[in-house]
Amino acid sequence: MTAIIEVDHLTKRYGSKRGITDVSFQVEEGEVFGFLGPNGAGKTTTIRLLMALLRADAGTARIAGLDIWQQSVEIKRLVGYLPGELSLDPNLTGGQILQYFGHLRGGIDQSYLKQLIARLDFDPTRKIRQYSTGNKRKLGIIQAFMHRPRLLILDEPTSGLDPLNQQEFDRMVTEVREDGRTVFLSSHILTEVEQTCNRVAIIRGGQLVRVGLINDLKDIxxxxxxxxxxxxxxxxxxxxxxxxxxxxxxxxxxxxxxxxxxxxxxxxxxxxxxxxxxxxxxxxxxxxxxxxxxxxxxxxxxxxxxxxx
Ligand SMILES: Nc1ncnc2c1ncn2[C@@H]1O[C@H](COP(=O)(O)OP(=O)(O)OP(=O)(O)O)[C@@H](O)[C@H]1O
The missing domain is CATH 3.30.70 (Alpha-Beta Plaits)
Known part of the structure; x- marks a missing residue:
């Protein structure tokens, strides 16, 4: 197996406040990798660094062999990204947002998009400002999956989803893995990542405390x-x-x-x-x-x- 994400001694501080310190791990192509940690542990900071939304103070990381900062544009073509918080135009409908992302990326398989909308029971006709947190999350998940990216980077994808949608999401993630593609997802709930992930990294207080197979985490x-x-x-x-x-x-x-x-x-x-x-x-x-x-x-x-x- 080859690593699709290689994180090497990444460090990010927010002024005097810590973000993450000396974080290193690798995600293999074709696996579902969980990034687990309590609130404030540094999950979002790590993901925002990977997406070049923040610049690291020290360390490097590569996605598919590309430098996250120098080659971030090429990386964005390979990745489906769900941010922790979506900020979208409140006056557009869910459908318009999906159409917009679809045009940006090009070559969207419309029948797959329709299928995702149906599977998550999402109503694309309403305006963003009318959506609940759960519905916004669904919209974010659909836009991350819809172009069948080689790598999905998902920040707390299931927070705010009801159990039925969560199960459907788990099936979608499993299908991505069966397709040979990779999913990197963060969560603060162990049982959530257990359903889908084969390996996990645990972050706490800005530092990695463990990386291992999900089955080796029985003690926690x-x-x-x-x-x-x-x-x-x-x-x-x-x-x-x-x-x-x-x-x-x-x-x-x-x-x-x-x-x-x-x-x-x-x-x-x-x-x-x-x-x-x-x-x-x-x-x-x-x-x-x-x-x-x-x-x-x-x-x-x-x-x-x-x-x-
Ligand atoms: N913009 C910022 N300015 C200052 N400190 C920040 C900023 N963003 C994050 N932090 C701090 O960095 C640390 C890591 O936060 P981060 O959001 O990465 O954690 P997280 O694991 O994603 O948690 P959560 O699930 O609560 O989002 C926390 O101590 C947080 O207070």
């Missing part, structure tokens, strides 16, 4: 399960089960809150021994995961491993 995959029982159940029943890191007994012992790493199988089987009234599962935010379990360099906090049985 955590769930908070709250189980309510018909009668009190001792927390000890769950301590020491596979994946259980912490058990808290709430109120009068009828409800237990468990922090589970990886599969919840052992917990569910144990819970089934008792009479269960309700169960909720909640995925903590990346920031929560980092705060609770990790030092700033992404290494597991020692006390956290003590909590694990």
């Amino acid at each position: 995959k955590r769930h908070e399960l709250t189980i309510t029982f018909a009668s009190p159940v001792p927390a000890e029943a769950f301590k020491g089960l596979a994946g259980v890191e912490q058990v808290e007994s709430l109120t009068d012992g009828h409800t237990l809150r468990l922090f589970v790493q990886g599969q919840a199988d052992a917990v569910i089987k144990e819970a089934a021994q008792f009479s269960v009234i309700g169960l909720t599962s909640h995925e903590p935010s990346l920031e929560d995961i980092f705060m609770r379990y990790y030092e700033s360099d992404g290494q597991a906090v020692k006390e956290a491993s003590h909590v694990v049985h």
